[in-house]
Amino acid sequence: MRRLPGYVLSLALFCAACSPQPNDIRYEFFALGTDVSLTLYAVTPQQASVAAELLESYYADAGHHWYPWAPGELQSINAAIASGSKIAVSARLADVIRRAAEIEAASNGRFNAGLGLLTELWGLDDLSNSPDAIPSYADIAALLAQQPGARRLLWDGNRVSSESTSVKIDLGGIAKGALLDDGIALLRQQGINNAIINLGGDLTVIGNVHERRARVGIRAPTADSPIAFLDAASGETIVTSGNYERFVEIGDRRYTHILDPSSGFPVTHTVSVTVVHEDALLADAAATAMMVGGADEFDALCKALDIDYALLIDASGDMHLTSGMRARLHFVSDGHVTRRLRERLHSISDRRLTGGTRERLHSIAYKPLFN
Ligand code: AMP
Ligand code: MG
Numbered sequence: 001m002r003r004l005p006g007y008v009l010s011l012a013l014f015c016a017a018c019s020p021q022p023n024d025i026r027y028e029f030f031a032l033g034t035d036v037s038l039t040l041y042a043v044t045p046q047q048a049s050v051a052a053e054l055l056e057s058y059y060a061d062a063g064h065h066w067y068p069w070a071p072g073e074l075q076s077i078n079a080a081i082a083s084g085s086k087i088a089v090s091a092r093l094a095d096v097i098r099r100a101a102e103i104e105a106a107s108n109g110r111f112n113a114g115l116g117l118l119t120e121l122w123g124l125d126d127l128s129n130s131p132d133a134i135p136s137y138a139d140i141a142a143l144l145a146q147q148p149g150a151r152r153l154l155w156d157g158n159r160v161s162s163e164s165t166s167v168k169i170d171l172g173g174i175a176k177g178a179l180l181d182d183g184i185a186l187l188r189q190q191g192i193n194n195a196i197i198n199l200g201g202d203l204t205v206i207g208n209v210h211e212r213r214a215r216v217g218i219r220a221p222t223a224d225s226p227i228a229f230l231d232a233a234s235g236e237t238i239v240t241s242g243n244y245e246r247f248v249e250i251g252d253r254r255y256t257h258i259l260d261p262s263s264g265f266p267v268t269h270t271v272s273v274t275v276v277h278e279d280a281l282l283a284d285a286a287a288t289a290m291m292v293g294g295a296d297e298f299d300a301l302c303k304a305l306d307i308d309y310a311l312l313i314d315a316s317g318d319m320h321l322t323s324g325m326r327a328r329l330h331f332v333s334d335g336h337v338t339r340r341l342r343e344r345l346h347s348i349s350d351r352r353l354t355g356g357t358r359e360r361l362h363s364i365a366y367k368p369l370f371n
Contacts, residue, residue: 027052031059032067032176034200040187041194041209051190055183055197062182066093066175068116068168069125077160078116078168081153086161094158096178096281097169101150103285106304110297111289112261114149116168122266123250124257134250140264149261172257173241177284180204180237184280202239204280205232218329221271221313228311228329230276237280241287242272258291269294269315276309276325286310295320 025048026039038055040048064072073093080087089097100113116125121139123131146166153162153169171178176199183197184204194207196214205214216238217226232238243256243266255266273290277283286305293301295314302310308324321329 027056029056029059031056032063032179032199036200037196037198038183039196039198040192041207043192043194047190047192051187051192054186054190058182058186059179062175062179065090066096066171066179068170074169074171081160081162081167081169082165084161084165086156086159088159091158092182094155094160096171096174097150097153097160098155099178099281100169100171100174100285101153103174103282103289103305104150107286107289107293107301108304109149109261110292110301111173111285112149113169113171113174113285114152114167115259115261116170117143117148117166118259118261118264119170119172119257120168121264122255122259124255124259131250134255135264144261144264173288174281174285176200176202177237177239177280177282180280180284184235202237202280202284204237205234207234217332218274218311226332228331230328230330232276235278236276237278237283238274238276239280239283239287240272240274241284241291243267243270243291258288260292267291267294271313271315271317273313274311275307276328277307282306 022042022044024039024041025043025045026037027048028035028037030036036056036059038052040051043051064070066072066074068074068078073090077087077089077093097113100111103111104113118140119125121135121143143166146164148164148166148168150167150169152164152167153160180197180199180202181204183199184195184206187195187197187206192206194209196203196205201219203216205216208214213231213233215229216232217229218238218240219226221242230238241258243258256268258267259265260267270291273287275283275287275290277286282305286301286307287310289305290298290301290307290310290312295312295318298310298312298320301307302322308322309328310322311325311329312320314320
């Protein structure tokens with residue numbers, strides 16, 4: 001079997017990959033601009049290596065074709081839209097773009113996958129090259145006046161065009177979720193039923209971990225430690241959008257990568273949103289939409305997007321939870337959690353993370369501070 005480029009087999013907990021017996025095996029590789037880990041439970045080494053190789057190659061391919069900044073299919077689609085012409089789109093990408101447009105409508109435009117030109121104005125398309133100044137109000141207003149959005153795409157079978165050349169498709173807020181759905185489908189096709197795929201902190205669980213549910217930690221925005229954990233049911237995805245993940249520094253200020261489509265400015269009122277759902281694509285888009293909607297629209301967006309489990313941390317450190325999430329989350333009292341946050345945590349739950357539960361923490365749903 002060809003060795004996977006760049007993967008690391010973690011031996012600490014998941015040893016015995018060399019034995020032909022079913023065992024736990026973990027792969028790590030870099031794809032989609034982030035760290036990806038694939039943990040397979042009770043699999044044979046042969047089954048595991050075939051699945052990991054397929055997954056890594058699928059994600060490498062998506063890295064070219066699903067992002068507007070890399071030469072590939074989405075770049076060609078955007079070039080066609082910008083020139084006012086029509087172009088054929090592959091079935092899966094068309095499906096994801098159509099769903100992005102549906103979520104744009106359902107979220108009342110808080111999620112908008114047609115704002116690639118706004119992202120460019122803010123210099124968020126190339127984080128290695130910070131702009132000297134924030135974009136001018138006039139440029140932002142001129143772009144927003146053209147009402148860019150995935151809803152302005154026109155479909156003719158699998159061919160797409162747009163009624164506005166100001167639309168530039170940016171699937172950054174939904175792609176990882178869609179690719180978690182695809183990755184899980186790929187694993188199931190390989191006969192794998194117990195696994196976790198973690199795409200830079202957004203993760204999906206299938207099956208069980210040694211007959212128990214996978215225990216997933218949710219990271220404190222301010223530290224690497226979990227503030228809370230929950231036990232994920234098979235098929236559930238846990239996604240976190242945060243204003244601390246990606247940002248551009250202009251002058252002495254940081255501007256987050258999540259933009260409010262109505263003002264054209266980066267979101268400041270919300271620190272992070274975590275969503276749990278069986279539809280990974282929806283969870284991803286919803287977390288981004290709820291970052292934009294903030295605490296004020298938390299309930300309305302949960303309802304509109306059919307989200308039962310969500311947690312929002314606003315800029316003052318206050319937490320907003322759905323009743324479903326409140327019932328499932330176990331909060332951690334930990335030195336890394338800010339005092340304000342900790343006070344809130346105690347009022348919600350005073351359960352402590354004991355040594356025993358810490359061992360059962362299978363995966364932490366957090367994103368690196370810089371990616
Ligand atoms: P996420 O980390 O899933 O919240 O996605 C953030 C990414 O989605 C950004 O890097 C942009 O590419 C894109 N994005 C930013 N603002 C929005 C928005 N309001 N709606 C949809 N996508 C957005
Ligand atoms: Mg998202």
